[in-house]
Amino acid sequence: MNMIKQKLFGGMPYATFTFLLALYFTAIVNLPVYKALIGIFSQLETVKLGFVITIPLFFLACLNFLFSLFSWPKISKPFFIILLILSSMVSYAGFNYGVMFDYGMIANIIETDSSEASSYLSLYSAMWTLLMGVIPALLIYKLPIKPITNPITFITAKLVSMLISLVVVGLIAAVYYQDYASVGRNNSYLKKVIIPTQFIYSTIKYVKNTYFTTPQPYKQIGLDAKQSDAALAQAHTKPTLMIMVVGETARAQNYELNGYHRNTTPYTRELDMISFQDVTACGTATAVSVPCMFANMNRDNFERSQADNQDNLLDIMQRANVSQLWKENDGGDKSVAKNITKIEIDRSRKDEMCNGSTCYDMALLENIDKDIADLNGNRMITLHLIGSHGPTYYQRYPSNKAIFQPDCPRADIENCSQEQIINSYDNTILYTDYVISQMIEKLQQLNEQYNTALVYISDHGESLGENGTYLHGIPYRFAPEYQTKVPLMVWMSPSFQQTKNIDYTCLKQAASKTGTYSHDNIFHSMLGVMDVSTEEYQAELDIFSQCRDKFATEVAKYNN
Template sequence: MPRSRLLPIRKPIDYRVILVVLAVYFTLVFNSGILGHFYDILGQLGDYDRGFAISAPFVLILAALVVFTPFSFRYLFKPFFVSLIMLSALAHYGMVKYGIVFDRGMMENVIETNQLEAFSYFNLTAALWFVATGLLPALILIVVPVRYPETILHGVGQRFVMIAVPLVMLGGIAGFYFKDYASVGRNHKVLGKEIIPSNFITGTIQLIKRRYLYADMPFRKIGEDAHIVAKAHEDKPTLMFLVIGETARAQSVAANGYGRATSPFTSKIDGLVAFQNVQSCGTATAVSVPCMFSPMDHAVYDGEAARHSESLMDVLSHAGVRVLWKDNDEGCKGVCDRVPTIEISPKDFPEECALGTCFDEVMLRQLDQQVSDKAENQLIAFHLMGSHGPTYYKRYPDAQRAFAPDCPRSDIENCSTQELVNTYDNTIRYTDYVVAQLIAKLKSYQDRYNTVLLYVSDHGESLGEGGLYLHGAPYMFAPDEQTHVPMMMWMSEDYQASREIEGDCLSSAARDAAFSHDNLFSTVLGAMHVSTGLYQQKKDILASCSKPVLEAALDMSGTLQRN
């Protein structure tokens, strides 16, 4: 029997028709989010040109045709668009469900995400979303026969028209509504970062350019002049616990004014100071951690320069401080690469790591053996798992589930607001418990050391406010929930006396003054009695409340008044 009778003959579809269908699909499906945002903005304006509003989807369709057409050649067409559809489906899910914006910073965060963290984002909703919007359309494109131009000359001519006609039409729309688009775009720059697939493609290109343009950048040593300045009246070395929190926002911490009891353990500790106004350097770990351990301020921070440079941990080591980094998160982002490091492995602590990731109590394990018996200054940095989402429910043990019902799932957008808040608040409360346990440990070492603890989170988190979830928003557009972070400090009486810290002054500064990750570098150097040209006294939180500095300021004030 002839083949034509066994299988129906499918008539090939002209590639230009498929290009139009793809442009429409990307606009109405993958870019539904930006269209919704655009119309929300117009709705807030009250009075606007209806033609301007109607033109928006057509602008996206025409622009997509211009961009898509160069990739419509035989042998490139299907592989390119199949890949683009599936990647766009993943990006679309992240944007719609979590409000993620895929700029360069977010792509850096995506690339540096470890396998375990990546899997935490996958759930049934995400799988169904990917199948419906990505996999099925891609399969349809694969099986549909495509008719291409018969000759190269015809192909070039057709594609010239496919680009020229939309450009002319875009020019016509611009002639009518350029001022409107310019005004909305200028006042809402985030819209340009919401267009799929240009956002994640542009972000990836920018990241690759930065990575490879800086590939030959020489590695820079810093703080080689660092040395410990001993105080004559000190009879004990200093032991500092530097605790780097993960994804904790100040708005959910009772010590920062939150109405729920999320700080019940540290609130019982005498002398603990909670700073009320602290801003992060970034909205993702990949930015914030290298930034806070760099001598560069947020305003001039260059991630690649930091990547090719030593960090605060190196400077402390140069000075002769015994340093150790303990990591229960997703790595130190380069800041601990040259110092002793312990990465917590679930297989080593099965009791604390039953859910695939480890509860932060694991940081206390074997700590007595890790604290030096020698009379030397020592700093141990603890990188917590903290409140890492979206699987917040995996960050605390059952015994620490104080707020219920919680949300035991990763597709947090499908939880009720109260369930989500309960789950997140449990993580904050559990971190408070771990910090209190670390302070208790420090107290047990007071016979040998002057002890101090500094806790600060790397960035905050959105829990649905303004339609945003998780973190990683571009800093200039990021809400306060992602940049306002908690910071706490505790000092033993002997340490406070050795540094001559005025407690009332520090409490007042914590309540009224503004600080940021920019203060961490010099504050830690000062706390560990390290002198180096990199140290800046004005950024050292403790220095501003030390008795000698206060007395010098008082003397200078009196002199100025007399003059």
């Protein structure tokens, strides 16, 4: 009996401990991988049963090999406890929302503030993390590990375990290499779903680039920026007032003005707004899209580190003496407004606009008259909405704007029906439309003092359960159009159109073009419409220029 107790309670060998961890990660933590594979296999005409059976064995062998590299005295328990808890969170997001933890997603997570992060908390997510991560982590903490009495025996056992893992991988590859290669090549996103390899790699890369790489020297661009003589003269008589609205998580497909079957834009429908029908975002997460749309870079060559260390659209405009103000209601400007005046809505307050952690976007219009008056000359105010940020869509609109019912009044949207999720999301679009209409109404009231205009564009779209995918942030090459197509809407007062020589009818026609517009156009379009000239400006990327020269030419002919 004493011998049995000694066998059972004398401590678990490191090799056994590592193998059981690998088995747990293979069978339980990597549920998102199996969910993805089921979707892939359902689309294939035939799948070899032997190939399917070897997949868990392949994962087990690979993870056992990798975990063995970190299974050492003193570091094993703390390392795997932390890894297990983090992996359970990743598993929850991957399984329930289809989230992939690539470099961009890690950046988005780290730059998320506490208020935004809390919107992802729910009883379901807490229970998932508790059962999959915390409780197993406590078991690891309590588990006795057999002390190492003979280092040679310990190293030998580790090497044998790793060698067996390599042999298993080799045997599987020898028989089913073509199957693995075919599935992997045709579904390359799968590697981004595997836990914990992808999120660890992405995190290490982010930390290295952010904290252990020599910062790029700050680069000023557009040093020659200046407003046209006509714009400067106008600033003394009737200045230009541009409101740029940066939306959050609004997808183009759910806008009535873009052909959606629901009346989600009732407030702006009668305001003669122009809605561009086909606009592509620079990224699928705020941490990429917002800096990208304000940078003089296109999606193909965008680098966040470079964008953070050089002037952007707002800096160049400010250099040209276009007064700038940024008002923030989405938890952060992603370093875009670092050099201009910025006002952040206090989301900790509790009143009719805020609940202590988040505020409705109408809060951005508070003190707007003073904000406008405090600027000088031609001026631009950028409003950063919280818009349609999920998963707590229901917190983005007040009860009197909850038109589409039943909605989903909870954070764990995977436990709502798709009808409820879409209803909640459409309510956010409708409320954003209301906020924009109120902004335009304010601009109309100021028409005697200013030449007014408003441009609204969202940072990225959103998945609402299509193909089992929710939220956003999927790597761009794999992302559905629901995450990459965004609304772009423009309103201009008659005096603005006249002052800027813009043919509004021409612009409406231009808005119907497909495959033409993207976030790449914003930098140049805003410089152009505000009459700021600089060597950084490219007229071919200015969506307004195509309807200004034509109008000016026609006016000249008419006057002659």
